[in-house]
Amino acid sequence: MPSGPLRLRPDGTRRERRRGGAAAAGGGGRLLLARRRPQEPPRRACGGGDARRDARRPARADAGGAAPEAGIRLACKPPDALLRDVSAAALDVAVGSFPRVALGLEYRHLYEERQLFYRGAGHPLFTACDDAIDFDELRSRRIVGRRYWGARDVKGFASHRVGAEVSDMESAAALILSGAFLGCLPKHCARPWVKAGALRAIAPARLGYRAPFQMVWRRDRAELPRVRMMIDAIARSHGAAAPKP
Structure with missing residues (x-):
């Protein structure tokens, strides 16, 4: 069995992925930064990034140039875990689409x-007209x-239960595929699989939405x-x- 999380190729097959590092509290010149894992997976994991954001100079490059002596540690975690770690000062800054507002924290829309x-x-609705x-x-x-x-993203049309709950986009993609x-x-995550004919969106105008990131x-x-x-x-x-x- 693989020892770490799995990456998915556009054809739905899997390949082993190395374990990611966990965030840890640090002192001195160490900068602790996190980016949420579930809604924006790394491009290599989901096969495509947002071209508009990718064209911008990464913040980590600016920070590294401004303070080359500072160590930067990155962590990928679910949004609720990021809020807990920022509140506990285990992380300095986090970026994500957060399910709640925590007291004592400042939020900035990005x-x-x-x-x-x-x-x-293979799903019964795959070939159905929207x-x-x-x-x-x-x-x-x-x-x-x-x-x-809390599965609030699907409770609008799920009747009595959710078929599965996940904490990251790779798991969601695996189940949908x-x-x-x-x-x-x-x-942007689904785009390679859509091009490969492995995924189709259902009624984008009715069921699509925009998730704010902060x-x-x-x-x-x-x-x-x-x-x-x-x-x-x-x-x-x-x-x-x-x-x-």
């Missing part, structure tokens, strides 16, 4: 990500929900030089004005 509702090849698919039909099917949102489940994925940090730590440096770098990389000190 961008929105298009989410669509997908079916996999006009023939109504909410009653969807309620009768097994749907993938996101654990960190199996042809046994329906569920939401970021459009940067979050602890209010009482914003003036630490390393934290302020990364906050400003992330804001610049997304074309946003740097938050006032």
